[in-house]
Each structure stands twice: as structure tokens, then as C-alpha cells.
Amino acid sequence: MATKLRPLSSVRPVLNNKYLIKGWLDRGAFSVTYGESNVGKTFFALDLSLHIAASHDWHGCKVDGGSVVYVAGEGGSGVLNRIEAVKREHPDLIAAASENGFSLLPTVLDLCGIGDAGALIEALRGAVPVLIVVDTLARAMGAGDENTATDMGAFVRNIDAIREATGAHVMVIHHSGKDASKGARGSSALRGAVDTEIELTRTDNVVMAETRKQRDMPCDKVFAYTLRSVFLGNDVDGDAVTSAVVEQAEAVSKKIRVSGQQKIALQALADAMAHHGEKKHGDMFPQTRQCVPLVVWRDYCDRHSLSGGEGESTRRTAFHKAKNALQEKGIVRVVDDFAWRCEE
Incomplete structure (x- = not known):
């Protein structure tokens, strides 16, 4: 040694x-x-x-x-x-x-x-x-x-x-x-x-x-x-x-993959946007996209049965899990309790 x-x-x-x-x-x-x-x-x-x-x-x-x-x-x-x-x-x-x-x-x-x-x-x-x-x-x-x-x-x-x-x-x-x-x-x-x-x-x-x-x-x-x-x-x-x-071959941009619950949350966001979307003003918000309050998005997630459970805690956990995953993937942004879709 x-x-x-x-x-x-x-x-x-x-x-x-x-x-x-x-x-x-x-x-x-x-x-x-x-x-x-x-x-x-x-x-x-x-x-x-x-x-x-x-x-x-x-x-x-x-x-x-x-x-x-x-x-x-x-x-x-x-x-x-x-x-x-x-x-x-x-x-x-x-x-x-x-x-x-x-x-x-x-x-x-x-x-x-x-x-x-x-x-x-x-x-x-x-x-x-x-x-x-x-x-x-x-x-x-x-x-x-x-x-x-x-x-x-x-x-x-x-x-x-x-x-x-x-x-x-x-x-x-x-x-x-x-x-x-x-x-x-x-x-x-x-x-x-x-x-x-x-x-x-x-x-x-x-x-x-x-x-x-x-x-x-x-x-x-x-x-x-x-x-x-x-x-x-x-x-x-x-x-x-x-x-x-x-x-x-030439390298290509990867498609972002979303899970079943994330797809449900995105569909709920689209429906919420269609009925309650609004333009927000300020440097933190997009100028060409509509936003929707988080509470409205979550309500639509409940209506889409995002969570299989009936309890409030289960529904809340399922929403936050899907929301956070979509934010990490750069699909959704959230500022001051308003959400919008970043990428179509």
C-alpha cells in the first residue's frame, strides 16, 4: 500500500x-x-x-x-x-x-x-x-x-x-x-x-x-x-x-409527454379558459394569451373527475400534483394565482 x-x-x-x-x-x-x-x-x-x-x-x-x-x-x-x-x-x-x-x-x-x-x-x-x-x-x-x-x-x-x-x-x-x-x-x-x-x-x-x-x-x-x-x-x-x-438523421425537438391525469388537467384548463379566460396586464403575464384563476381551474378539474377520490383532501392533492408537474414541464405557468397555457 x-x-x-x-x-x-x-x-x-x-x-x-x-x-x-x-x-x-x-x-x-x-x-x-x-x-x-x-x-x-x-x-x-x-x-x-x-x-x-x-x-x-x-x-x-x-x-x-x-x-x-x-x-x-x-x-x-x-x-x-x-x-x-x-x-x-x-x-x-x-x-x-x-x-x-x-x-x-x-x-x-x-x-x-x-x-x-x-x-x-x-x-x-x-x-x-x-x-x-x-x-x-x-x-x-x-x-x-x-x-x-x-x-x-x-x-x-x-x-x-x-x-x-x-x-x-x-x-x-x-x-x-x-x-x-x-x-x-x-x-x-x-x-x-x-x-x-x-x-x-x-x-x-x-x-x-x-x-x-x-x-x-x-x-x-x-x-x-x-x-x-x-x-x-x-x-x-x-x-x-x-x-x-x-x-x-437530423436531431429533432422532443415532444413533451404528459400523463393521464395531466391530460385531464389540461383539458380542464382549456374548458375553464373558454368560459372564464381573461387578459391580465403587467410584465409577469403574457400579452397574447388568456389566463384563468387557479380556483376556477381547480373547479373544472373537479368537474372532469381529475381525482378518483371523493374527499376534499384527495381532490386538492391531485390538482396540486398535476399543476406542479405541468409547470415543471413548461406547459403551464402560474403567477399571482392565475394560470395560462405556455405551449400548444
Whole structure:
């Protein structure tokens, strides 16, 4: 231990980090890519993985690549068709990835229990992968509960053991929680352990990949893409079989999402505005929009049955919760007990 002590005068900056994708992923680190179901997480992860295996720049970002192992725990034949779609549209990328070493492991691993992490390490003995993708966390939890810190802690320890033994960066594909603003689903022990978080969200047909956490890098990267359909052939019934490939797109403004109760509160506000809206004068109020007293808005919320309860306290709590959420999202403003809609 004494030999590891370093006086402050000997500390120097590290100017050259070892990266896989510059600004996105560091070598030997731990990342999570998450998003809602069917947002295109596997398409994104495969596109990124193939560029790393091919050592090709990833949509304008520098890549220092190497061999990749992709653990496909879900998707069935879907992952095979997705790779085939890339092969048909980008044969040079597939050729380079094949030459440098891209391996698919279409099986379910239990990385919460004992045994499978060691088996994977043993299977990769002698190999030097720079990236291992686990798709998805839910399929790799075995009998574990992703919502408990104990089971998530066991999963993280197995990921760390794989990283330590192989030297690889491990990326885990995961789902968003019910409240997307709170990040990936399950125990917060996962977020505390990862070095990088990438969130995928869809607006119309454009998917946005954005860094939400970077332990040692600026957290400001955005990659927008669409999924372009690729025809693969016909099945036994003569129906077309298709998959898709990632195609870079222009970033778009996200649509603000509102919950069921927030939608009810907005409809109540619109009705209240139609019957009781008034222009307010002063620097704090909008010059081109009508306002309505909070007490009137709340009365209309009660008439719209915002709260399922009958008690005054329940109705009051439901109104304040919806009002505050809409203010935080920038949809509604409240000044001097008057409310108005900011964004249509």
C-alpha cells in the first residue's frame, strides 16, 4: 500500500484516454443503453458494435476498435435478420467486422446468479474482446429482481468480474422505468455503478441517443437516427420479410409527454379558459394569451373527475400534483394565482 502513495506534486493530468468511441465509450468501462420497448435499442447497439468490430468511424466519431461479443438474450431470429440487413446495405462494414472478430452469442445468461459469468469468462479465455454487449438486462437477471439493490448488486459484481477478466467494455441493454425521467428501470444501484448511460427516445420516426451520465467525460453527446426498412426475402406464404438499418438523421425537438391525469388537467384548463379566460396586464403575464384563476381551474378539474377520490383532501392533492408537474414541464405557468397555457 505504501508504494501506491503519491505526493500531490507528482500528480499529472491524463490527456489521452483510451476510448472505443471517442466522447461516448471508454475502454474497459461499464455502460447502460436504455429506452422504452420497441424504440430500437438492439438496432442501435448492433450498429455501434459492428462499427467497433470493423474499426470504422461511427457516424463521424473516432473509433479505436477490436473484437466484439454480442450476447443476444432476446430477439430470436430478429437479431439474425438485423445483421443480414446490415450485410446487404453495408457489406464493407460486415466484411471488416468479420475479419477483426464479431461474435454472436444467441443465448440467455444468468448474470445475477453464480456460474454463468464464470462460464462466459472461460469461453472467452484467450480472446481479447474490447466490447461485450449484454442484450438485455431483464433476460440476464435469472431469478433475480432488478428492483432490489441486493440482486442488482450481484448483477453488477458479475459484470465487474467479466470486465476484470477480459479487459472489455461491457454494455448492457435495458428498459426505461415507468417514469422515463427517472432513467433506466430497477434499482438505482445500477446507475451508481455505470460509467456511461445512454438514453434512447423516439419522436415520430426519429430516435435520439443521448448521454445521460459520463463519469469521466462531458455528458453532451447526441446521435439522431431513423430505421430504414430493408427487404430480405419472402417467407413460405409469399409474404415479405424485412428488417432495418440505422441511418443518421437530423436531431429533432422532443415532444413533451404528459400523463393521464395531466391530460385531464389540461383539458380542464382549456374548458375553464373558454368560459372564464381573461387578459391580465403587467410584465409577469403574457400579452397574447388568456389566463384563468387557479380556483376556477381547480373547479373544472373537479368537474372532469381529475381525482378518483371523493374527499376534499384527495381532490386538492391531485390538482396540486398535476399543476406542479405541468409547470415543471413548461406547459403551464402560474403567477399571482392565475394560470395560462405556455405551449400548444
